[in-house]
Structure formats: structure tokens, C-alpha cells
Amino acid sequence: MRIVEASLHLVRLPLVHAFQTSSHRKTHLDHILVRLVEESGAEGWGEIASPSDPFYCPETTETCWHIAERYLLPSVVDAVWEHPAELPRLWRKVRGNRFAMAGVDAAGWALWSETRGVPLAKALGGTRSEVVAGVSLGIEPTYDALLDQVRRQVDAGYPRVKLKIAPGWDTEPVRLVREAFPDLAIHVDANGAYGETAEELAVLRGLDDFGLLMIEQPFAPRNLVAHAALQRGVRTPVCLDESVDTIDDLRTALALGAGRVLNIKVSRMGGLTAAVAAHDLAREHGVDVWCGGMHEFGIGRAANVALSSLPGFTLPSDVSASAKYYARDVVQPEVVADQGVVRVPDGPGLGHTVDAAFIGENRLKETTITAPATSARRGSPPAAGPATAGSAA
Ligand code: OSB
Ligand code: MG
Numbered sequence: 001m002r003i004v005e006a007s008l009h010l011v012r013l014p015l016v017h018a019f020q021t022s023s024h025r026k027t028h029l030d031h032i033l034v035r036l037v038e039e040s041g042a043e044g045w046g047e048i049a050s051p052s053d054p055f056y057c058p059e060t061t062e063t064c065w066h067i068a069e070r071y072l073l074p075s076v077v078d079a080v081w082e083h084p085a086e087l088p089r090l091w092r093k094v095r096g097n098r099f100a101m102a103g104v105d106a107a108g109w110a111l112w113s114e115t116r117g118v119p120l121a122k123a124l125g126g127t128r129s130e131v132v133a134g135v136s137l138g139i140e141p142t143y144d145a146l147l148d149q150v151r152r153q154v155d156a157g158y159p160r161v162k163l164k165i166a167p168g169w170d171t172e173p174v175r176l177v178r179e180a181f182p183d184l185a186i187h188v189d190a191n192g193a194y195g196e197t198a199e200e201l202a203v204l205r206g207l208d209d210f211g212l213l214m215i216e217q218p219f220a221p222r223n224l225v226a227h228a229a230l231q232r233g234v235r236t237p238v239c240l241d242e243s244v245d246t247i248d249d250l251r252t253a254l255a256l257g258a259g260r261v262l263n264i265k266v267s268r269m270g271g272l273t274a275a276v277a278a279h280d281l282a283r284e285h286g287v288d289v290w291c292g293g294m295h296e297f298g299i300g301r302a303a304n305v306a307l308s309s310l311p312g313f314t315l316p317s318d319v320s321a322s323a324k325y326y327a328r329d330v331v332q333p334e335v336v337a338d339q340g341v342v343r344v345p346d347g348p349g350l351g352h353t354v355d356a357a358f359i360g361e362n363r364l365k366e367t368t369i370t371a372p373a374t375s376a377r378r379g380s381p382p383a384a385g386p387a388t389a390g391s392a393a
Pocket of ligand 1: 021056135136189294318320
């Protein structure tokens with residue numbers, strides 16, 4: 001397979017409901033869609049779902065654009081490859097920048113599975129025909145507004161809710177939701193907002209009384225030692241998100257006993273290739289995994305659904321229906337959930353049609369790199385730098 005054209009499309013979509021975490025509040029999102037085209041004219045799409053600000057991880061939409069345009073697309077354009085798991089080797093010299101990598105890697109998987117005529121889920125090793133989704137709820141202006149959101153999602157049939165917590169918005173909202181929904185599977189996510197003061201540790205340990213499914217990422221990303229200490233002191237499973245960017249991070253976390261659950265995000269781990277490897281390693285170690293999200297548009301969302309079909313994804317995902325986030329999505333049909341169950345598509349590739357016209361209408365900028373008409377480069381990555389780049393606003 002030889003990629004003859006690669007392009008980036010910065011697309012803005014409004015969120016149907018503003019989302020606030022411990023660090024930021026969002027009313028619309030700008031994601032970068034990646035399109036790879038091979039010789040036959042077949043195309044594959046991936047999504048770079050980086051937040052615009054460096055609060056969840058160090059990347060931003062602008063750093064992703066820069067890394068993808070300057071390093072990643074030039075490394076794949078004109079390269080000859082047989083299987084998408086080879087793609088990360090083409091940009092192996094690039095450190096970090098995993099959100100940017102994830103979009104290019106996933107586009108390669110979509111392209112490959114499409115041209116082979118197999119569903120992306122099957123190409124990844126998926127075994128399920130349906131996956132269970134939960135919802136992730138942001139911090140709301142009031143407790144009533146939060147209870148209202150939980151009610152809405154429970155009424156829509158979602159079997160578990162994840163509540164964002166932060167110091168000052170933790171015990172009380174969790175207590176209120178537990179009281180109103182005694183049997184609901186509830187999980188909390190702090191996005192690393194807690195330190196290790198006696199007060200903060202007491203709050204986190206106190207959450208053990210609410211029968212939560214898990215406590216996700218209470219401490220800062222690199223503070224694996226604090227996660228391990230908390231896990232030793234509570235019955236509730238501790239789940240890692242921001243702490244695990246690479247397989248090596250996961251090996252460290254496993255060695256330390258830093259959590260009993262892993263949130264695998266395609267974006268955070270640099271693509272589907274790495275996400276599958278994380279799934280395999282966690283499974284070998286008896287660590288439960290589930291598929292997290294970054295409010296993906298339909299392209300990234302479809303990749304997440306495909307990944308969630310692997311056998312180790314035993315807990316509900318954060319990959320809810322498109323309609324929870326966007327009035328209209330970039331794929332047809334959009335991702336739908338029935339009582340929290342999302343069907344895994346059985347058509348080739350992503351199993352959804354990319355709506356190029358809608359992407360065009362909502363595009364803020366694009367850039368395209370094309371291969372020279374004849375040459376085919378084998379194996380070695382090119383010198384850093386754009387090949388033939390053309391930008392248009
Ligand atoms: O920690 O899982 C997180 C969104 C933005 C930044 C971080 C996180 C999230 C989510 C959203 O929880 C999950 C989703 O896609 O609904
Ligand atoms: Mg999280």
C-alpha cells in the first residue's frame with residue numbers, strides 16, 4: 001500500500017451541552033480530521049481529538065497541527081507498507097505528541113480495513129458485536145443541574161454515569177447522586193486535581209463508602225506512587241487515565257500496583273496500534289480495561305467503538321451516542337446507542353460514511369501533502385520537513 005495524498009482538516013462543531021472538567025469549560029470543539037489516500041483512490045479518515053488547551057495533556061490543537069503537518073504526514077506520504085501496525089515506525093523519531101499520532105495511525109487502520117473489505121473492529125481483533133456505553137458528565141453550575149443531567153442519561157438508558165469531581169465538588173455531589181440513584185453504576189474522574197494533603201486523602205478515602213465502580217485519575221499524571229498508595233487503602237478500584245501514555249507507563253503502573261483498572265484512550269496512547277497493545281498487556285495482568293473518549297466527532301468515535309469490541313473491554317465505555325455531544329455529526333449514520341448499547345458496524349472500514357460536504361462547511365483550515373508522481377520510498381523515514389505542502393484557509 002502506498003499513500004499518495006494526506007490532508008488535515010480543522011473542523012469546529014458546537015457541543016449540545018457545555019462540558020466542564022476540573023480544569024476547563026468547553027462550548028465547542030476544534031478537532032483535526034486526517035485523510036489518507038492510497039494509489040487506488042481509496043481513502044481512510046482518522047481524528048486528532050486534542051483539546052485546544054494544554055490542560056488535559058501537554059498537546060494543543062495547534063501543536064497537533066504543527067507535528068502532523070511537519071513530521072507525521074511527510075513520514076507516511078509515499079511510504080510503502082503492508083499493515084497499519086507498521087505506521088508508528090515511520091514516525092518513530094518523534095517523541096510524545098500522541099494525540100497527533102493517533103489521528104494518523106487511526107486513518108491508516110481505517111484505510112487498510114476498508115481496502116481489505118473487513119470491518120475495522122475485526123481488523124483490530126474485536127470479538128463483540130455490541131458494546132456497552134456509559135456517559136461522562138461534567139461539573140455543573142449547581143447540584144440540581146447535575147441531578148438533572150444524571151436523570152436525563154439514566155432515562156436514555158445509559159447503565160453507568162461518570163461524574164467529574166474536583167476539590168470542593170466531590171463528596172456532596174456524589175452523595176446526592178447516590179441517594180437519588182441507589183442502584184446506578186457511578187464512577188468518578190478527578191483528572192488529577194487532588195494532592196496528597198491529609199484533607200484531600202480523607203476525601204478520596206471517604207468516597208469508598210458510596211459503592212463506586214472506580215475512582216479515575218485522582219492524582220497528577222506522573223504521580224503513580226500516590227495512586228498505588230491510595231489503591232492499597234481503598235476497596236474501590238483506582239483507574240488510570242492521564243498516567244498511562246505509553247506501554248512503558250503501563251508496565252510501571254502494573255509493577256507498582258497503581259490501579260486495578262485502565263482507561264484506554266486511542267488519542268492519549270497515540271493510536272489504535274498502541275491501544276491494542278495496551279489492551280493485550282493489561283489483560284495478561286488481569287487489569288480490567290474500558291474505552292475512554294475525548295468527545296470525538298464521528299470518525300474518532302467509530303474508531304473507539306471498534307476498539308471497544310476487543311475481549312478485554314469488560315467495563316462500560318465513555319463512548320456514548322453522537323447525539324449526546326453534537327446536533328449533527330461528521331459521519332452517516334451517526335453513532336447511536338439503544339439503552340446504552342452501541343452496535344459494532346459489520347461493514348468494511350469504519351462502517352460509517354464520512355460526510356465530506358458537512359466537513360467542508362465547518363472547516364476552519366486545511367492542508368494537503370502529495371507524493372511525487374512516481375517514486376516509492378521503502379522503509380526509512382524521510383528527513384524531517386514537509387514534502388510538497390499546500391495550505392488553504
Ligand atoms: O478524563 O476522560 C477524561 C473529556 C475531556 C478531557 C478528559 C476527559 C474527558 C471525558 C470525556 O471524560 C469522555 C467523553 O468522550 O465523553
Ligand atoms: Mg479521565
